[in-house]
Amino acid sequence: MHRADTGALVRTVTLERPGKVDGFDVAAERVLVYQADQGKPVGSAVFDLTTGRQLWRHPAEPDGVQLQWCGGLVCRTGADGVTALDPDTGGVRWWLAGWTALGPLGDGRMLATRSTPGGLVLDAATGRVDARFDGWSVLGSTAAGGLLVTGARTPLIGVLDPATGAVHMLGRAASPPTQSITTATLMACWSSRVSIWTRPPEERGNAVRAVPLFVVALVLCGCTAPAPPAAGPASPAGSAPMPSSPTASPPVPAFQQSLPGSARRECVAVPGDATLVRSGDFIAGDFVEYRRQWRPDLGPDLGKLFWLPARPQLNAALTVTATLGGRTEIYSAGSLATNDAGQVMYPSGIPLPVAGTWKLVAQAGDGWGCFELTLR
16 A cells, blocks of 8 residues: 555555456455456455455456446446445445446435436435436536536536536537536536636536636637526525516417416416426426326336427526425426427426326426326
């Protein structure tokens, strides 16, 4: 063991039956050793760096299965899901199907992702889902603990708050980025072109808003970015925030006037036979198909709802806050898409977990709508 700053030797530890070592990874007083024989993996083992004693061993598995440190836990990732293992015993703490990668977020959280856009923010100790986000791919992390994300179908850049799953927009790049780098004052994303953002000094403690470096961004890549949103009044605790000023919605086109609901900004009940319903600045649906498919373990690939904004705002991410009694679920759909009829809309995965009457509050920019959906 050597000091990281000077390289000075601190102590020497002899590991108990380490086998042929092909690599290792250290976390606190534990070392995860990757073992091989004639170039082929034969397993992994965790050792106590104080005594050198082997704590447990994990046999080799088919290609694609890996063990790695995830904060204070050992994570197993493979095609069958992700598993958190106890670092001292190798026992299973929790398991999650349908996801292929795990990583630590700090503050006792983990991030689960897969090959398609979207992810879960998990409680590291229990595997409980604290927040879900759909339609965003993670590029990296910010200095203050947020996640730098990009839209699935458009080159939108945002910072995702792991505590809520809400995405705060930074801007729009000229092309979808594939890599990023962050510092305490700057964020940069690039693929074939580069976008750079800076945060004002008073914002650098939270990293959820940013001001674009227009000269650098436009010269390097022709990027555009929205102005920082105006601050609105505070919301009641536990409720989705209202727009800063409840301006009137645009005139309702004739084909929408027959839809159930209201063009005013008020919560509306979704009738049992209604495909589309209007509330305030949104038309949402397909509620008939959603109810037909719904079940308590519905996944985000099936639990789809579409949100048509009255005033599409390219740089505004959609957040849907679902409440039932004291329970709150937050879902995000960051990128606008266009359906076969040429309508601009947000597709979103809304896998509501239990039956009951859910209040769904949708917000994107200054757009707002509220739908009361009963599931049985």
